[in-house]
Amino acid sequence: MAGLTPTTSTGTSATLSGSAFDPLRKRLLFPAWFVIGFFLVLPVLLMLVYSFLTKEFRGGVVWEFSTASYDQFFFDRGLFGDEPAKIEWTYITIFWRSIVQALIATVICLLIGFPTAYFIATRPDSTRNLWLFLVTVPYWVNLLIRTVSMKFLIRDNGPMNEWLMMVGLIDSPIHLINTNIAVQLGLFYSYLPFMVLPVYASVERFNFSLAEAAADLYASRWTTLRRVILPAVKPGIIAGCILVFVPSLGAFLAPDLLGGAKNFMIGSLIEEQFKGSAGNWPFGAACSMILLSMVLLVLMVYARSQARAGAQ
Numbered sequence: 001m002a003g004l005t006p007t008t009s010t011g012t013s014a015t016l017s018g019s020a021f022d023p024l025r026k027r028l029l030f031p032a033w034f035v036i037g038f039f040l041v042l043p044v045l046l047m048l049v050y051s052f053l054t055k056e057f058r059g060g061v062v063w064e065f066s067t068a069s070y071d072q073f074f075f076d077r078g079l080f081g082d083e084p085a086k087i088e089w090t091y092i093t094i095f096w097r098s099i100v101q102a103l104i105a106t107v108i109c110l111l112i113g114f115p116t117a118y119f120i121a122t123r124p125d126s127t128r129n130l131w132l133f134l135v136t137v138p139y140w141v142n143l144l145i146r147t148v149s150m151k152f153l154i155r156d157n158g159p160m161n162e163w164l165m166m167v168g169l170i171d172s173p174i175h176l177i178n179t180n181i182a183v184q185l186g187l188f189y190s191y192l193p194f195m196v197l198p199v200y201a202s203v204e205r206f207n208f209s210l211a212e213a214a215a216d217l218y219a220s221r222w223t224t225l226r227r228v229i230l231p232a233v234k235p236g237i238i239a240g241c242i243l244v245f246v247p248s249l250g251a252f253l254a255p256d257l258l259g260g261a262k263n264f265m266i267g268s269l270i271e272e273q274f275k276g277s278a279g280n281w282p283f284g285a286a287c288s289m290i291l292l293s294m295v296l297l298v299l300m301v302y303a304r305s306q307a308r309a310g311a312q
Contacts, residue, residue: 044292051285061281069286091269095290098266101180101255102248105187106195109244110237112188113195117236120196121203132200135193143190147253150186151177154258178260186254191247195240202236203229238302246295266291 051069054062071077076088120131138146154160154176161173176182206229214224230237252267259265266287273284 047285047288050281051289053282053285055280055282059279069280069282070290072283073286073290091287094264094269095266097263098249101183101187101263101265102245102251104184105191105248106241106245108184108188109192109195110241113192113240114199114237117196117199118203121200121206132197135196138189139193143253146189147186147257150189151182151257154182154185177258178262180259180263182258183254183263183265186258187248187251190251190254191244194243194247198239198243199233199236202233206232242299242302249295250291 050061052065052067054064054066054068056062072088073091074088075085076090077083077085116135120128120135123131152158156173156175156177161170164170165173176185210228210232211224214228219227250267250270251265252271255263255265255268256271270284270287270291273279273287274281
């Protein structure tokens with residue numbers, strides 16, 4: 001038509017994407033950046049600042065910057081702080097116990113979660129959503145209520161011991177409360193779906209014709225699993241392990257309610273420092289920053305290894 005200048009689809013799309021929508025994209029990202037900055041970055045920065053402050057004698061903080069909280073975590077200088085520095089094994093032991101407990105919880109969730117995710121991913125489409133629904137149902141209930149329910153279930157006179165004695169499997173109750181096993185049960189029960197869902201997403205996208213081809217080439221089921229399936233779903237397994245390990249490392253409900261004082265974890269230690277007016281906020285903030293630094297270090301090592309693997 002007269003007066004209209006024809007434009008190609010390429011030129012139009014280039015104009016729309018190159019000039020018209022670029023400012024709009026930045027504006028649309030502003031709410032997300034605001035939420036991340038206000039609710040994530042700002043609290044972490046405040047925690048970092050508090051970790052270098054001084055504890056006030058009656059509670060609270062004094063705005064005098066020092067490294068005393070980090071020194072308290074790693075070194076023991078006596079009751080009055082005038083003795084030669086010795087390594088403070090109490091907090092280091094708590095930190096190491098937290099790492100071990102988180103690793104064990106991750107391994108248990110992987111051993112149970114991978115077969116569960118594989119089973120769900122291989123179900124017919126008509127029933128697959130039902131199985132996913134059953135996995136996520138516990139998350140409709142608050143974590144505190146679920147942990148208290150676990151304590152009620154495994155206590156000496158709880159339903160589990162009563163049922164085992166009723167069927168004759170045991171003669172006396174099994175003592176689980178205030179043990180490492182109870183903590184592991186709590187962590188496993190709390191974070192199992194964090195393993196199942198990422199692994200399910202990877203298995204659900206897996207091309208099962210590759211497994212059939214391996215079987216046609218006389219590969220055993222174990223060989224097919226180890227050489228074909230696991231490498232293909234490795235991203236989901238790694239994501240699930242991270243999603244279980246990180247919250248298990250900082251958990252405090254399961255250690256407090258199921259483990260007792262002998263099974264103190266770093267999350268419980270941090271929580272204790274922020275309780276009431278007698279808490280030590282700078283020391284709690286320092287413990288939080290040490291925990292955060294270790295988690296970030298692990299994630300950076302993993303990211304770098306993935307980048308190298310992708311480059312190769």
